[in-house]
Amino acid sequence: MSNIDLLGRRKFIAGLGIAAGAAMVAPAMAVSEKADGVKWDKEVEIVIIGSGFAGLAAAIEATKHGAKDVHIFEKMSYFGGNSAINGGLFAAPGTPMQKKEGVEDSVDRMVNDQLLSGRGIADEGLLRHVASHAVEALQMTLDAGSEYHPYLQQLGGHSVARTYQTSVSCGAGITQPLYKECKRIGVNTHNRSKFEGFLVGNKGEVVGVKMRQNYHFGEDQPGKVLNIRAKRGVIMATGGFAQNVDLRMAQDPTLTADVGCTNAPGATGEGMFEMFRLGAIPVHLAHIQSGPWASPDEGGFGYVSNYSIFNLPHSIAVSRTTGKRFMNEIADRKTRADAELSNRDEKGNPVPPLLISSFKDSKAHPNTEKVIKYNVGWKFESLEELATHFGVPLAGLKAQIAEYNGYVKTGEDKQFGKDMTLAKNKMIEAPFTVVRLWPKVHYCQGGVKVNTKAEVTDSFTGKSITGLYAAGEVCGGIHGVSRLGSCSIPECMVMGMTAARSLMNV
Amino acid sequence: MSNIDLLGRRKFIAGLGIAAGAAMVAPAMAVSEKADGVKWDKEVEIVIIGSGFAGLAAAIEATKHGAKDVHIFEKMSYFGGNSAINGGLFAAPGTPMQKKEGVEDSVDRMVNDQLLSGRGIADEGLLRHVASHAVEALQMTLDAGSEYHPYLQQLGGHSVARTYQTSVSCGAGITQPLYKECKRIGVNTHNRSKFEGFLVGNKGEVVGVKMRQNYHFGEDQPGKVLNIRAKRGVIMATGGFAQNVDLRMAQDPTLTADVGCTNAPGATGEGMFEMFRLGAIPVHLAHIQSGPWASPDEGGFGYVSNYSIFNLPHSIAVSRTTGKRFMNEIADRKTRADAELSNRDEKGNPVPPLLISSFKDSKAHPNTEKVIKYNVGWKFESLEELATHFGVPLAGLKAQIAEYNGYVKTGEDKQFGKDMTLAKNKMIEAPFTVVRLWPKVHYCQGGVKVNTKAEVTDSFTGKSITGLYAAGEVCGGIHGVSRLGSCSIPECMVMGMTAARSLMNV
Structure with missing residues (x-):
């Protein structure tokens, strides 16, 4: 895996402003x-x-x-x-x-x-x-x-x-x-x-x-x-x-051009803003959602998003620093995006967490083959190999998987209260498929x-x-x-x- | 104290909508x-x-x-x-x-x-x-x-x-x-x-x-x-x-006409909406702040708001149900408003928490006299009297005050990490002044x-x-x-x- 330059969300941006920002995506429009x-x-x-x-x-x-x-x-x-x-x-x-x-x-x-x-x-x-x-x-x-x-x-x-x-x-x-x-x-x-x-x-x-x-x-x-x-x-x-980077940054200054986006390029909002000019009421513009199932290793929605959506119910998301889970893998999108964004090193740089699945279960999804083929996901024969590759503490990861597999057996997730219905009989075991997660x-x-x-x-x-x-x-x-x-x-x-x-x- | 009909925030409102709502505060305006x-x-x-x-x-x-x-x-x-x-x-x-x-x-x-x-x-x-x-x-x-x-x-x-x-x-x-x-x-x-x-x-x-x-x-x-x-x-x-009840409800359906408001009646937003019609960018309309220092026992900003702002650093806010603190009394407004709103009975009805101060410290604020005079705050000679009046469990309240007074001595709040600087030497002791809190x-x-x-x-x-x-x-x-x-x-x-x-x- 290449150690790509991952541009995450900065905590605060000094002196932003549309006037000072990049050229608008949407050209100036004549109004109604x-x-x-x-x-x-x-x-x-x-x-x-x-x-x-x-x-x-x-x-x-x-x-x-x-x-x-x-x-x-x-x-x-x-x-x-x-x-x-x-x-x-x-x-x-x-x-x-x-x-x-x-x-x-x-x-x-x-x-x-x-x-x-x-x-x-x-x-x-x-x-x-x-x-x-x-x-x-x-x-x-x-x-x-x-x-x-x-x-x-x-x-x-x-x-x-x-x-x-x-x-x-x-x-x-x-x-x-x-x-x-x-x-x-x-x-x-x-x-x-x-x-x-x-x-x-x-x-x-x-x-x-x-x-x-x-x-x-x-x-x-x-x-x-x-x-x-x-x-x-x-x-x-x-x-x-x-x-529309300027307009999304007007709502959330952390959503700079460097933050990934799953949308088609035409999603620039002129129709909405023209309706505001006509007198429509703006509601909840501040609430912009990031997809927690996206990968920092590919552009846009890519292959990983669908892969993870399918696999999350029977997989574990773990911190690279500790090997421990840090969220309910099927909580709502905001809960997960916020949890993923907290995975950072001491300087605040992103350390995208890992989504670990059993290869046998992940391969039921058609994207698994592509994810591995295009190097945006990886297959490992053993936990040791996986841990070495990502620099995850092996002992912590091993203990976490053992604990989680216990929840698979009992049907009760004592760490995060995950609904284990779809995880039934799906133990996390070698060989593994792994992707990295970071919200877009x-x-x-x-x-x-x-x-x-x-x-x-x-x-x-x-x-x-x-x-x-x-x-x-x-x-x-x-x-x-x-x-x-x-x-x-x-x-x-x-x-x-x-x-x-x-x-x-x- | 009269057991007034306290209209709090309902969890969800069915079928709201401006069209279906009350008459607009602002009359129809000619546009630019x-x-x-x-x-x-x-x-x-x-x-x-x-x-x-x-x-x-x-x-x-x-x-x-x-x-x-x-x-x-x-x-x-x-x-x-x-x-x-x-x-x-x-x-x-x-x-x-x-x-x-x-x-x-x-x-x-x-x-x-x-x-x-x-x-x-x-x-x-x-x-x-x-x-x-x-x-x-x-x-x-x-x-x-x-x-x-x-x-x-x-x-x-x-x-x-x-x-x-x-x-x-x-x-x-x-x-x-x-x-x-x-x-x-x-x-x-x-x-x-x-x-x-x-x-x-x-x-x-x-x-x-x-x-x-x-x-x-x-x-x-x-x-x-x-x-x-x-x-x-x-x-x-x-x-x-x-x-402007209709427009604030468009952002937050829980902010019905029944929810108290500290503002002057003219705060109806036409100037802002006219600027949107001109092409101004709407930012963060969804974020409407409630004042956590307000009282459900009086209208508007009233006397209690200033009284509590002054007293919060050296007072305790407790649940009526348990007698226990439930927040850092000087956290930011949203943190406190959210914490106060969680004080409810089993049916979800509001049970406004109590702000308890020592009368000797509260009386340094000029509003204390008015708060008591107008029956929006009350003075009690003993903890027993206070507990009986509000139906708070005496033992729990007594233990909480003893615990908090320990923090006053050590300067460290082990419950909620409150900054105790302004609480120095200000023990919570009889006689007490008490007001009720509910966000507006x-x-x-x-x-x-x-x-x-x-x-x-x-x-x-x-x-x-x-x-x-x-x-x-x-x-x-x-x-x-x-x-x-x-x-x-x-x-x-x-x-x-x-x-x-x-x-x-x-």
Whole structure:
């Protein structure tokens, strides 16, 4: 293993500031304008900005309810947005696979798990709305041709196994079928088409959008801006801002450009900020989530993230300094990210902890082979070999594994209270597979405030902004302080479907 | 003591939402407009919105640097805003009183204390800027005639005693002298004058404001709106939004109308939200601070808050259920508020803990008499009497006091690591004074992003918005997750002074 230069989070950054920072990822944008006297270049029924889970689901649902002229605009050259490159993990309560595996679950149970992770400030009404329609959304993906692994996973913070994962272990296993379905049913899709602001009627209602054509992400270009009238309304499904370093640092100065990020480069947040300019309420922007299952040995989401998500229930995460466990491997994301970030040397430099699995159990996941092949994970025949390689105290590690294997037998983790259900009969034993863990910026809990109709609330009137809907990561507040894994896809899809239903008055 | 109906924080609120909530405190506002073709009703040099610490300090500093036509606009009938009704506590490092009392302090030390309380996301650059100019701001208040108690206080989270308090134990001890000074030097002040939006030039610069005259807070009224041109610029010193229940609930659904609030009624946040509409960056709105020194037995800031702030260093806070301490009485505000909120019965109802002091030490504070007179605090001749009154287990309480008095002797708190410096020689003994504690919404850490020139950053360009400055609680991000007590007044004043200097190019 190369001793790569691992750039972790610094405790404090002196004198930061957007003005002093690097050039903005997003170029300066013209803001919204009054539609009065505007020459319309095009009139359509429904405008959807963004082609991730939320935008695609909205388009399919609107068409299902009779919309004839639905248009999806995507600023990148490819469709699918950030949705295409995550783990493809979909939580839903009361699914066919839960029935098959004998897992008892309910909307209440899923909502309660999420409220705990939200630490008191999640939006129970929105969570319940999403959980109640999650199975329906899952069915939409199945109808479109999505395929899933034939087993459920129990992700961190979930009290039962309720997570499906696409058989390609990637969000593209959903966005590609949904995109194809959109094309099949006649949804119009436009790539390299960038949102540049709303066109607003005399009562403050959204009547259209300004869209720059032939846009090339990250470049200044003079593509023509079209004024597009949206007869029914506009659905903003523009995603989060994890890739906008200046704006994420405005919330958390430790999230510098050096901190890894799992997101697609287009996740820069202009759609959200344009809604704030229109009067939408900013909620929970300060809560930016890091994925605790990521590896410092590869870029972005990589191979390790899915590998660890699968293996964490039956593996141990240990400190390199002591060989001891330091967290419940399936606690919620924030709990784990915080625990991992505390693994440092005396000078405060990161010492990424190790995730140790039995090779026999880890190899059930398709990524294991790739993780080892690309040197972002390693196989060891003995504990001695492993300990020498990473400089972990052998005695401490040996004692820790013996102790943990005792918990596997009794089903009770006396160190961290881990739910040992999925660890049953899975002792940690040679040969081992090991990856390193270090959190990467993954998800923005914050965004615009919406209600259970996917309407956007105005900060002065407290009423919904007419003609405007929002769905997916661009919305804020639903998850509170920390989102549970596999709860974003159901949220994006259900809220996209909800926005479509609101627009179609069904 | 009456067993009043104490409305605490519920764990989760089902189905909230601004749309479904009570009527908005702030009426619907016209938003900012292009100044093109606007008829100016008035032209002035500098417009300052808000008459609290920040606005008043800005007006005095601008005048000092040569401004001749400075106007402060205040929406309420009275001047001083929320600044007039807090504890009048002013932290500064390296003051004359610290020298007199032999307290070693520095800008670094004060900034470090604040960074700890900010939990990693405070803005070190802004904190350092404020701490470096805090003594200068304190001097401005002294020059204007403010008077302070002749002793320093060590507030929670501060590593030394560095806090002055006005001799009236109230912010009005600063706002009134500053207001008089404004009048003396010719600053124009306008009450019942409500900000209704910016007037914006062709390049997005702020060139003026729309101000509604004869405004009566909380009523719909047709007062005329004047277009006022600000030749040098506009300083927004409009404060926080703790009194806007819908907007604070959008960030934290537990902060319902039933939760107490220490703020003046005008703290409703329209100025901040109008800046978001202009493109300012929302920072840390989710971090709303509750004052852990407040009492559930009186409204607002009341008498108890100052009483407890003074007494906490040499008193014990105990659970009514066990008679045991449950926190370091001078930890930072968030640590204490969270600890107090955990005092509940089996059904989750609040059981406000008790703050027990020796009457002999508590009576050094001028509020002690009033606290007892108005039945929001009680004097007991013996521990038995106290325990019976509140239903606290006598044996547990007796043991706790004996244990704590041991710490007073040794100077080391083995329970919670409290700094015992100010507790020296102050045993807890009969007769006792007791108040109840329960957190009240007190301060919004969130607001618009500013730099150390008090300029407001634009979310798209990353540059400062020309003609616009902001100072005080309307700004966000400086303190991070939790602000230390007595650090708001120096921030408001220094940033108000800074805005004035930026405007006057000095």
